[in-house]
Amino acid sequence: MLPGEAEFSNLRERRYIPPMTPLTTVRIQREGFDASAEAARLTRGRTDIGALVTFTGICRGAEAGEPIEALTLEHYPGMAEAEIERHVAEAVARWPLMGVTVIHRYGRIAPGEDIMMVAAASSHREAAFSAAEFLMDYLKTRAPFWKQVEKAGATGWVEAKAADDSAAERWAKAAGRDAAE
């Protein structure tokens, strides 16, 4: 994002113009990651950040009482990165963020392993909480990833939840645009 670009991204309300380009990272990868090291990277060496919100999605070992052997995530290479980068840019335009990191894994993931993370850094908590939640809600419904679950040797595709769609829609309402677009 260029300096001042945020000013034009939505004319419905006055927008914060970041004093400098926030540090943004988007990675789609097969291998694991260290969520705390990634979060620490956003704040290291600076004193202007007063709030850091991190969310880590972790593979559970059971669902509805049935043990899960593993999850396998399929993704659409190229589009997954582009879609997440679009939403990171939107978050940066909407909130006064100093840093955003999104990492999402694909491939086979065992219970207890991290699947993905979102971190948002800002001077105050409201922007960091809102941006992290906004990114999570959009990741769930718009980032091209599909989970397959292995239970007792059988595999099945995880079904999308209507609750995830309504969680994402509230952000579109707040911005005054069509959620499905």
Place this chain on the structure above:
Amino acid sequence: MTITLRYFAWVRERIGKPDEVVEVPAGIGTVGELMTWLASRGEEYAHAFENPAIIRAAIDRSHVKAQAPIGSAREIAFFPPMTGG
């Protein structure tokens, strides 16, 4: 018009391949019309597109609705609702 089609998750499994290059017949203008045409290409396609209302689509890696015109698309993808995060 020649377009690369890509399929993901159970759409890919039902059709039995991850991608293919097709010659789209004249008269097919929208993504929804393309789904209808694909569904007529055989049992595996009919199975994949049996409920087109739930199938999501992307043109050149951007989400689109079924009413979207194909235009000069190079790559069109079809997939179930996403379940990442």
